[in-house]
Amino acid sequence: MGKITDQGLSKVAKEDGEVTLTAFKKPHSFRTYDEKVRNCLMCRDPFMSTWPGERICARCKKSAAWRNALSES
Numbered sequence: 001m002g003k004i005t006d007q008g009l010s011k012v013a014k015e016d017g018e019v020t021l022t023a024f025k026k027p028h029s030f031r032t033y034d035e036k037v038r039n040c041l042m043c044r045d046p047f048m049s050t051w052p053g054e055r056i057c058a059r060c061k062k063s064a065a066w067r068n069a070l071s072e073s
């Protein structure tokens with residue numbers, strides 16, 4: 001009886017520790033960014049930005065990427 005109780009306790013304690021570690025290992029991967037309309041820095045047109053760092057509309061991003069590709073070659 002005593003042995004069974006000890007094993008049960010140690011197993012529970014270990015599983016609990018693993019759960020806590022796993023929780024600490026997931027820092028901000030599931031953070032949700034607030035989607036909202038922002039003004040494009042390049043053309044000043046309002047566009048749907050999916051995260052705070054997105055300040056350029058898809059159209060300008062395309063043209064910027066196109067320009068970068070041109071200047072690289």
Ligand SMILES: [Zn+2]
Binds near residue numbers: 042056057060061
């Ligand atoms: Zn733009």
